[in-house]
Amino acid sequence: MKSKAKITKGLIIASAAILVFFIIGSISKKQNGKVINAISIHVEDQYDNFFIDENDILKLINDGHTNSIVGVPVNDLELKEIETNIKSNPFVRTAEVYRDLKGNLMVKVKPRKPMARILINNGPDAYIDSGGEIIPTSDEFTARVVLISGTYTKKLMTEKEADQEVKRNLTEMLKAIDGDKFLRAQVAQLDMDNEGRITIYPQIGKQYIEFGRPVNVEEKFKKLKILFKRILPERGWNTFSRVNIEYNNQIVCE
Template sequence: MFKRLRLKKGVKVVMAALVLVSVIGFTENKQSGDTCKDIVIRIDNQYDNYFISESDVLSLMTAAGAHVVKGASFRDLNLKEIEERVKSDRFIKKAEIYKDLKGNMLVNIDLRRPFARIVQSNGPDAYIATDGAILPVSDKFSARVVLITGKYAGQLVKNDLMATDEGKKIYGMLRFINNDKFWKAQIAQIDIDKKLNMTLYPQVTKQYVEFGQPYDLEEKFKKLTIFYKQILPKKGWNTYERVNLMYEGQIIAE
């Protein structure tokens, strides 16, 4: 009887010790999870656009050091507010911020990718992103993209392209070129006048292309393909100075 009582008492002591260890471990884990131990920034940059670095993201998160994030309690941190500060940079398309079980703050960033650059004679340059957003130029990095010039260029910097009917037409033209490897490599500059008539300037050959307004894109580029692949090889690459695609069913070369 005495041994049985001692055995039960020993079991109770062991159970109490296990409970105490569990409580201590839970408390430590809870405390570590309540505090931002570290900030892990992941930038999805598959196109090698180096406009935004990890230090830039950290500066946005802390409002250039005005707010403490690392070491602060998650109870005092508004993750949505921090996300909005990060997304205030036009080069950042998407930002997701959350904490893991170890008490780290995870920051996932998707960048916008420029595919055209607006060049102005009486104002600052700007980029056009693949989603139509207008982005500022940067001292850190310069993207090699098609140049947009002409009297209409100044209108393009006022709104994102998808905000206006004219912008949507220009966006469609840029997207068509960007999605075709040949035209993306061939076209260096697009000059746009006030009526949205476009003149294309190639990378290699000397002739310019009077494209007209950005409609019937497939038909016009089909004619331009015939000019480059069938006419120029026979007549000579520098024979013509001007190509006109504005008339239906015709290619005018002079």
């Protein structure tokens, strides 16, 4: 009985394998005779990010040619090559290209999100994105983000010179600002000295705020909120010229 059951089980498995092989073969034959019917492009997280749109992606898909790949035989396309063309755009973070069974080319793109604009003396500005990557500015769109100035900006632009820990911590600091509506409204500019120490220039008030290196960010931002929500409204927005929140459990106002 056991050997009979094993034979039956083996036949079922073999039949299933043959069926799967037949289905794959049928799909492959159908695909061989198909052409690209349409192109579906989805750009993720496009809200308030106009560095790249569907038309830009379409040009990259067609490799800059005026003739569309719609109508081109499916087997004549190299999907990896199309992905590479799309990823060559500095404003593209990730790209996924695949075909569906109806012969449509499906394209999913995630653009880079600029977190801050780096101001460079005697050179072109740039952005730093949510992944800590440096990307160029655009002639078509200017992002409303925090400005970064100071002598450290040259190091940020050069991968070999930048302190990677400072860069990572700065990126996390920028994410914290971007993710907090109150901080986004208050922080206008970060000035970084040659050692990576940060001075914050707020949107309102004449004071500058010594933040120090981008560490213990959460604790420092709590103190920054106390400054903006309690101290300055009570004492006056232009009472102090210098504020230091760099050290533990201290808010020094002068």
